[in-house]
Amino acid sequence: MDRGRMELYNLTLPVGEKHHTLAFLGFLAGDGAPAQAIELQARYISRLITGKVAPPTQKAIKHNLETIKNFSIVRKGKFTYKVPLLKLCDLIACEIGVYPWFWRVFLRDPVLAFMVWYGPIFTAQYRLLGPDSDWDRARAACYRAYDVISANGSQRDKVKVKRDDVTVARRRQVLLFTCGISAMFALGYLGKSRNLHGAIAQWY
Known part of the structure; x- marks a missing residue:
């Protein structure tokens, strides 16, 4: 920590460690539930330990820290470790190859593509593509979660008119x-x- 700044790559790996044997999971705060970000942090660490992703270079570390700092400053006006969690999730997802690219999802399910991009964020969205993906189960989970949120987000006393x-x-x-x-x-x-x-x- 330097003057309140925590130098953590993806808010996970301490900067300056040679072998990356120490990691922090869930040491973050943002504008929503952190479950999605924590799961992606865990997936990143597991892939790093098993050698499925390469350790970050110094150039990548510098760029990552600057990106996260900018996320924080834009949201809060000063540096904190509170960042827009969607931005952090997408940052990690791109690195481990599970980012839900709009057109790749669209070609398989156009409705789901718009739900993923313009609806709430779910952990299942990062199981649609890439390593450890399960399209059928992740797709079903996204539809189910979207339906639940849509139902609970409506006013209970609203008169429903069927057309x-x-x-x-x-x-x-x-x-x-x-x-x-x-x-x-x-x-x-x-x-x-x-x-x-x-x-x-x-x-x-």
């Missing part, structure tokens, strides 16, 4: 149709402006 054209199934159909049309126009534009196969390859 045949605003069912969940219909909303999904409309969303899929809209996304399909948008994708067709996008592919048409890319096909004219550049090599189509090269453009699709960039999505992966």
